[in-house]
Amino acid sequence: MQKLKIDGIDLGTIGMYISQTQVFNAPKNRFETISIPGRNGDLVTGEEAWDNIKVSYNCYVPKNAKQVIEYLKQLLFNTSGYVRIEDTINGDKFRLGFYDSGLDDISMSLNAIQASFTLTFNCKPQHFLRIGETWYDFLNKTSSGAVNQVRNLPIFSSPTTFPSSPIIKVLTNNQWGYFKIDDEKIEVANLHNKVLVIDTETLNCFDENGNLQNDCVKFSFNKSLKVNFNTAKTQCTDNISRIRVQPRWFTL
Secondary structure (H helix, E strand, C coil), X not given: CECEEECCEEHHHHCCEXXXXXXXXCCCEEEEEEECCCCCCEEXXXXXXXXXXXXXXXXXXXXXXXXHXXXXXXXXXXXXXXXXXXXXXXXXXXXXXXXXXXXXXXCCCCCCCCEEEEEEEEECCCEEEHHHHCXXXXXXXXXCCCCCCEEEECCCCCCCCCCECCEEEEEECXXXXXXXXXXXXXXXXXXXXXXXXXXXXXXXXXXXXXCECHHHEEECCCCCCCECCCCCCEEEECCEEEEEEECCCEEC
16 A cells, blocks of 8 residues: 655554545646737747645555545644655655645545545645665865865766756855856855855755845855756855855645
8 A cells, every 4th residue: 555644744643545636737838929910820928837736646545545635634733834745656756835635625424444535735836755765975174264276076967857946955164155157156255164055945044953144145046056966067165165055846
């Protein structure tokens, strides 16, 4: 039997399993078509983004249906925002989503011990790869402290063709340093041997304890960074001693 895991909780352990699913659906691309008088065809403009996607699971509870459904209500109604959603159908991937519907439309007799129903989640369009959660060392060395010296960094290949927005951990010494991915520049301040964690999707910066440190980073761009790891060129100043990257690769 296939299983579903919500926010780290394996629902197979409480006796709920999944049979059919819509996990292979693709999200809708955001674009706009504009008709221009006197010109054949439409002009197509896009945002390089996708809308959220509804993902449904046909669920089956072979016994203790009332207790299982009661537990599901407590689990799903007590979560806020996006949570991690995993299934054994796509064991190498996961989604981020929140409960949408299903528990409001269950019909079963008072004495029933079994139940079948459909759970639907509103998910981000990305189907994230587990391998994309790996931390890769771009740079790990003793800093010379030289801000005016720039070195090229290695690149590594992506298993998908979709550019992703990585999380980057940076350690710098001796005033501000910077690193570049292609033409995009990120400047980081010296936090006295403390690591800065930069989310290039939300353009927020934290220390490793989760405290916001946005005054310690400057971006040369004002929207999510999209990195194609197969072709990206990276550089950094020599006063940066460590750069670790979690690529957050995904497919659709």
